Amino acid sequence: MAQVSNQKKSVITPKVDKFFMGLANAYAFVARFFKEVFVPPYEFREVIRQCYEIGYKSLPLISLTGFIVGIVFTNQSRPSLSEFGAASWLPALISIAVVRAMGPLVTALIAAGKVGSSIGAEIGSMKVTEQIDAMEVSATNPFKFLVVTRVLATTFMLPILVMYTDFLALMGSFINVNQNELVSMPTFFVQVFEAISFLDVFSSILKSLVFGFTIGIVGCYKGYNSTKGTEGVGKAANASVVMSMFLIFIEELLSLQIVNAIRNA
Amino acid sequence: MLDTKEKVVEIRGLYKSFGDLDVLMGVDLDLYKGENLVVLGKSGSGKSVLIKILAGLLQQDAGSLKVLGNEIIKLNYRELNKLRLEIGFSFQNSALYDSMTVRENMEFPLVRNVKNLTKGEITKRIEGLLDSVGLPQTINQMPSELSGGQKKRIGIARTLILEPQIMLYDEPTAGLDPITCGDINNLINQVKEEFNTSSIVITHDLTCAKSTGDRMALLLEGKFDAVGSFEEVFELAEDERVKSFYDYNFIRK
Numbered sequence: 001m002a003q004v005s006n007q008k009k010s011v012i013t014p015k016v017d018k019f020f021m022g023l024a025n026a027y028a029f030v031a032r033f034f035k036e037v038f039v040p041p042y043e044f045r046e047v048i049r050q051c052y053e054i055g056y057k058s059l060p061l062i063s064l065t066g067f068i069v070g071i072v073f074t075n076q077s078r079p080s081l082s083e084f085g086a087a088s089w090l091p092a093l094i095s096i097a098v099v100r101a102m103g104p105l106v107t108a109l110i111a112a113g114k115v116g117s118s119i120g121a122e123i124g125s126m127k128v129t130e131q132i133d134a135m136e137v138s139a140t141n142p143f144k145f146l147v148v149t150r151v152l153a154t155t156f157m158l159p160i161l162v163m164y165t166d167f168l169a170l171m172g173s174f175i176n177v178n179q180n181e182l183v184s185m186p187t188f189f190v191q192v193f194e195a196i197s198f199l200d201v202f203s204s205i206l207k208s209l210v211f212g213f214t215i216g217i218v219g220c221y222k223g224y225n226s227t228k229g230t231e232g233v234g235k236a237a238n239a240s241v242v243m244s245m246f247l248i249f250i251e252e253l254l255s256l257q258i259v260n261a262i263r264n265a
Numbered sequence: 266m267l268d269t270k271e272k273v274v275e276i277r278g279l280y281k282s283f284g285d286l287d288v289l290m291g292v293d294l295d296l297y298k299g300e301n302l303v304v305l306g307k308s309g310s311g312k313s314v315l316i317k318i319l320a321g322l323l324q325q326d327a328g329s330l331k332v333l334g335n336e337i338i339k340l341n342y343r344e345l346n347k348l349r350l351e352i353g354f355s356f357q358n359s360a361l362y363d364s365m366t367v368r369e370n371m372e373f374p375l376v377r378n379v380k381n382l383t384k385g386e387i388t389k390r391i392e393g394l395l396d397s398v399g400l401p402q403t404i405n406q407m408p409s410e411l412s413g414g415q416k417k418r419i420g421i422a423r424t425l426i427l428e429p430q431i432m433l434y435d436e437p438t439a440g441l442d443p444i445t446c447g448d449i450n451n452l453i454n455q456v457k458e459e460f461n462t463s464s465i466v467i468t469h470d471l472t473c474a475k476s477t478g479d480r481m482a483l484l485l486e487g488k489f490d491a492v493g494s495f496e497e498v499f500e501l502a503e504d505e506r507v508k509s510f511y512d513y514n515f516i517r518k
Contacts, residue, residue, distance in 0.1 A: 041377070122364075134360035137320045138374035138427065139346040 029221045033151055036144050043149050050153035054115050058161060061114060062107060066165035069106055070172025073097060078180070087181060091188045092195035094173040099196050100259075103166040104204050105252055108211035111158060112244035116219040119150055120240030123223025124233040132224075147224065151216035158212030159205045166204075203259045210255070211248050218244045271298040272331075273431055273463045274319065279328035281314055288314050290487030292328070296431070296463055301453065303466045303478030310484045312467040313357070316433045319465070320354050321345045333430065350378055353424030353462070357436040359416035361408040367395070367419055368404050375426050394422040397459065398452060414445035421452060425460060432456060432464040438473045450476040471499070483507060 074094055081087050123146055126132050135142035174188045219240040226236035274296035281289040288311035296302050306312045317323045318330060321337055330337050335348050361370050371391045375382065382390075395401045398418040408416060417437060424432065434453060438446040450473050456462055466477050474481055474495065481498040483491040485506050491498045499507065 126362075129358055129363075130356045130360040131362055133317075133322050134354070134356060134362070135373075136322060137349055137352065137354040138378070138424070139349040140374060140377045 025225065026221060029224070030217060032143060033147060033217060036141070036148050037152070041144070043145050046145060046149040047152050050149050051157055054111075054150075054153045055157035055160060058111060058114055058157075059164070061110060062161050062165055063168055065106060065110055066103070066168035067172040069102060069165075070094065070098065070169035070174075071176050073102065073169070074173040074176040088183075090177055090181070091173070091183070091191035094177075095170065095192035095195045096200070098166050098169045098173070099200050099204055101252070101256075103169060104162045104208050104211060105248070106169075107162045107165045108158065108208070108215065108248045109245060111154070111161065111212070112215050112248060113241055115154060116215045116240040116244045117237040119154075119216065119219030120223045120226075121233055121237035123147075123150075123220055124226035124236035125230075127224060127226050128229060128233055143224075147217075147220040150220055151213060154216030154219075155209055155212040158215070159208040162204065162208040199259065199263060203255065203262075207251070207255045210251055214247045214251065215244045218247065272296065273298050273333055274465070275329075275331040276315075276319075277329045279315070279318070279330060280326045281311070281318060281323065282326060287487055289318075289325070292484075292487070292489060294482055294489055294492070296465055298463050299457070299461065300479040301457055301464045301466060301477050303468060303474040303481050304484060305469060305471070305474055305481060306484035307469060311487060312469075312484055313435050315484070316354070316435060316465055316467055320352055320433060321349065350427050351430045353421075353427065353429035353432045355417070355421050355424055355432065355434045355437060357439055359408075359413075359420035361411075361416055361420060361423070363408045366405050366407055367400075367411075370408070370419065371395075371423050371426050374423065378427060390426060394425055395419075397425075397455070398422045412445075414441055414448060417441070417445075417449055418452060421456065425456065428460065430462060432462045434464060434466045434468075436467055436469075438468065438470050443472075446470070446473060447476075449473075453477045 074090060077090060077093055078087060081089055081093065123132075126146070132142045132146070135145060170189075170192060174183075174185060177183050177188055178185070222236040222240040222243065226232040272295050274294070276292055276294040279289050279292040280287075292315065294302075294304075294315075304312050304315065314323060318325050319332060319337070321340075324338060332348060333351055335344070337345070337348075340348060361367075362373065365373065368391055371394065372387060375387060375390065391404065392401060395404055398421060400415055400418055400422070403411060403415060403419065408419075411419065421432075421434075421437075432453075437449050437453060441449065453464065453466060454477055457464060464477075466473070468474055478495065480493060481491070481495055482489045483498055485491075490504065491507055
């Protein structure tokens with residue numbers, strides 16, 4: 001009996017230890033970010049470069065996705081609304097869905113896949129090839145140059161990308177509605193803006209900031225802590241995407257609860 | 266052979282282990298000003314660990330390590346970075362930043378550590394160093410466009426841009442053909458003469474050791490068992506472990 005309990009202990013304890021050690025390390029990493037972000041020197045040029053890499057270079061993929069989401073969601077919603085004779089509510093329904101949830105969520109998931117994996121892989125390969133050590137020995141703070149800049153760039157770029165996705169999704173929706181219900185652009189957009197409130201837009205931007213921060217910090221954390229070897233780089237990239245997406249869904253759920261509580265207050 | 270006996274690095278009773286694996290077990294070593302000290306040993310013997318502790322990339326478990334009179338373990342981050350300006354570290358795989366050109370690689374430590382330099386001064390310094398390592402034409406190239414030997418040279422030039430007093434070379438000839446190895450060995454000697462540096466060269470290549478070293482130190486089983494000139498350490502060696510190391514390099518006459 002004692003043997004059985006010892007065996008169980010030896011299987012469970014390392015995993016529990018690893019989990020809590022991982023949490024402590026992640027906490028220390030995030031805390032270090034908030035400590036370093038306010039302390040000079042500031043790497044403004046690198047932040048701008050990262051904004052370009054993360055923001056501008058994601059535009060083609062985000063554009064296509066946003067546009068298609070708008071068309072597909074409109075098409076899929078039409079039969080249900082038509083059944084109740086409420087097809088004219090399509091613009092309002094689409095605007096609420098896109099601005100409150102789909103825009104931020106779709107953009108964040110795409111960014112997690114594209115940007116998060118590339119950050120994880122880039123920093124992971126820099127770790128493996130001793131480039132991070134090379135920065136350290138040349139009296140430069142690699143955390144500031146690599147982590148702070150990327151996390152700031154993802155945090156500031158994601159809300160912009162989300163607004164851009166929202167716009168394209170609404171344009172996609174408009175084209176669909178225009179073709180089927182012959183609604184003009186002014187009529188469509190009047191309905192869109194009547195349906196959404198300041199709280200919807202504000203919470204969407206705030207949520208996007210959090211999503212952007214999550215994508216950046218998870219990618220950097222996984223890359224910075226990747227184990228030696230090319231296998232470690234692959235694992236870092238993969239783990240960045242999986243962990244970012246998981247956290248984004250949890251954050252979406254939390255934000256929904258908070259915004260609903262504010263709305264009902 | 267040496268101009269002076271001033272110690273720039275002083276290591277006493279240094280211990281380092283990784284989990285159950287003891288790597289350094291009471292290492293004592295001195296580096297004198299103006300000398301090239303070659304640290305030899307088998308792969309995995311802890312040579313690179315030793316210089317990583319010296320550069321503050323790893324921390325020892327026990328023992329004392331003084332660099333230019335500073336006990337490394339007692340320094341805070343700012344003091345350590347100040348000391349790092351005096352230490353150049355040439356990595357085994359060169360560790361060039363592969364998203365930057367050669368010029369940007371060399372600018373990177375310079376603009377962050379030396380204030381008030383004009384663009385012209387920065388360019389002059391970079392071009393001067395690239396001339397010294399014989400690669401002025403590579404200034405706008407990416408690391409991926411360079412050969413292994415060129416990467417090593419650029420890596421060395423990048424460390425020299427901060428004009429360090431101490432150079433640490435981690436396996437400078439690893440993975441290079443014999444002719445390029447000879448070029449790198451000459452460069453290490455040239456750096457010592459031209460920049461008046463004191464160096465620790467980590468290698469398991471006896472040809473490199475013989476060409477570049479004023480003194481040899483052989484790391485065996487976590488300790489320096491033999492320290493002295495090449496002849497003292499190898500050619501007059503009685504210890505079978507030292508003899509086998511020497512024989513393995515095929516240069517015993």
